Amino acid sequence: MAAKNNTDIGFEKQIWDAACVLWGHIPAAEYRKVIVGLIFLRYISSAFEKRYEELIKEGDGFENDRDAYAEENIFFVPEEARWTTIASAAHTPEIGLVIDNAMRAIEKENTTLKNVLPKNYASPDLDKRVLGEVVDLFTNEVKMDGTEASKDLLGRTYEYCIAQFASYEGTKGGEFYTPSSIVQTIVSILKPFNNCRVYDPCCGSGGMFVQSEKFVQAHSGNRGTISVYGQESNADTWKMAKMNMAIRGIDANFGPYQADTFFNDLHKTLKADFIMANPPFNLSNWGQEKLKDDVRWKYGLPPAGNANYAWIQHMIHHLGSNGKIGLVLANGALSSQTSGEGDIRKNIIEADLVEGIVALPTQLFYSVTIPVTLWFISKNKKQKGKTLFIDARNMGYMVNRKHRDFTDDDIQRLADTFSSFQDGTLENVKGFCAAVDTKTIEEQDYILTPGRYVGIEVVEEDEEPFEEKMSRLTYELSEMFIKSRELETEIREKLGAIGYDIK
Helix, strand or coil, X not given: XXXXXXXXXXXXXXXXXXXXXXXXXXXXXXXXXXXXXXXXHHHHHHHXXXXXXXXXXXXXXXXXXXXXXXXXXXXXXXHHHCHHHHHHCCCCCCHHHHHHHHHHHHHHHCHHHCCCCCCCCCCCCCCHHHHHHHHHHHHHHCCCCCCHHHHHHHHHHHHHHHHHHHHHCHHHHHHCCCCHHHHHHHHHHHCCCCCCEEEECCCCCCHHHHCCHHHHHHHCCCCCCCEEEECCCCHHHHHHHHHHHHHHCCCEECCCCCCCCCCCCCCCCCCEEEEEECCCCCCCCCCHHHCCCCCCCCCCCCCCCCCHHHHHHHHHHCEEEEEEEEEEEECHHHHCCHHHHHHHHHHHHHCCCEEXXXXXXXXXXXXXXXXXXXXXXXXXCCCCCEEEEEECCCCCEECCCCCEECEHHHHHHHHHHHHHHHCCCCCCECCCEEEEEHHHHHHCCCCCCCHHHHCXXXXXXXXXXXXXXXXXXXXXXXXXXXXXXXXXXXXXXXXHHCCCCCC
C-alpha cells in the first residue's frame, strides 16, 4: 500500500490517553478547553525559554526585552506563567489557581490573546490531584530542545487532540475540525505558499491553516509577505483558532472577536489570493430575509433554507483578480434546481469561474456521513471555458470501520491531475477524470456531478470487491433518489404557479 497520510502519533496518543483521566473529573463541555489550554501553555513557555536562553548567551541584556521575542514571533511569558512555575506547583492544592493566574498573566502581556485563554482550572469540578498528574506528563514527556521537530510535536499534539474531540463529540465536533487529508488535498491543488493573502470565512479551529505541513512551513513567521485572515461565529471555537495559530507561529487576523460572517463581515474590503473553507453543510435560517439586497449576491439571491450558495458567493466576492477558492460542500449543491439554486449555479458556470469539481468518498469526516465534494473556483482560469471533473469516491483506505483517509499518493494524484489539466496535457481517464467544456455542462442542465462526465470505469466481472460495489451502487441510487425528489418538488412548484395542486 502507498504511504498513508499520517506520522508517528505515539506521543500524541500518549498525551490524549493520559489526559483522558480527566474525563470523569470535569464536565464534558469544559474538557476540551482544559486540554488545549495546557498544550498551548506548555508550547509558548517552551518557545519563550528557548529564546530566553539564546538572549542570555548573547550577553547583551535583552532577555527581558519584549521586542526581542516579538521579532521572532514568540510570545513573551512572564515568570509566573512559565512552565517551571506551573510544574513546581503540580502537586499542591493551588495548582488550578496557579494555571488560571498564568493564563491571565499571558493575556496581560500579549494583547492579541486577550479574553482568549481558558481560565477554568481552579474550578471545584476539576480534581486537582488528577490535574497535577497531567501537568507532570507534560513536564516529563515533552522534551523541548529547540529543534523544529520538538516545536512541531506540540503543534501536532494540539491538532491530534482536536481531531479526537471532533470524533468523540460527533456532529458538534464537525463545527471546528476538518480532516487533515481534505485540507492537504485543497492545499496541494491550490498551492497557497508565496506572497499571498489567504482567507477562511468560517475558520473553525483554524485547521485550514495548520493541517498542511507545506502551508505551515510557508507561513510561519512570514509576517511581511504572507497574510492570513479568518472569521468564526462560535466564541469557544474562535478562541481555539487563536491558540492554534499561536502554536504554529502563524500570524493570523481573525478579527477582534467572533462574529457571524453574513451579518458582520470583519474583512469587508479584503480581496484574497486564496480562500480555503469548509462551511457548515446545508445551513438553514442563515438570515436571508435581512440580507436580500446584499452586494455579495451577484449571481442570484441564495434561498432562505440553505446557505450553500451564500457561502460560495461570499467567497467569490472576496476574491482578488487572480484569486482561487477551494471549498467543501455537501453534494446537493452540485445538482439542486430548487429555490433558484440552479440559476445561481448556471450563472457562476457561465461566468467561467468553476475550475474543478472533486467527488470525495464517504466517511472522510468524523462527524457526518453524507457525501461531499471539493469545489475549485478561479477568477482567471488557465483553461478558459473548461472544467475538470474528478471522481475520487473509490480512493483512500479505511483507517477503521468508521473512518476513511487518503494516502499521500492519493493526494498527489489529485494534485497532479489538476496540474495536467491546467497546463493542457490532461488525458481523460474513464471513471476518474475528464476535462469538459461549458457547452457540455449546459447540455446537462448545469449539473456538476462528476459521474455524469467521467463515466464509469470498466471493471471486469468480479474484480470489484462486493462491499465496494454495494457502497458505490447505494451511493448512485441515493443520488438518483435525491434528483427524483428535486424534480418532483420543481414540478409541484410549477403546477402550483398555474393553479394546479397535486396532493
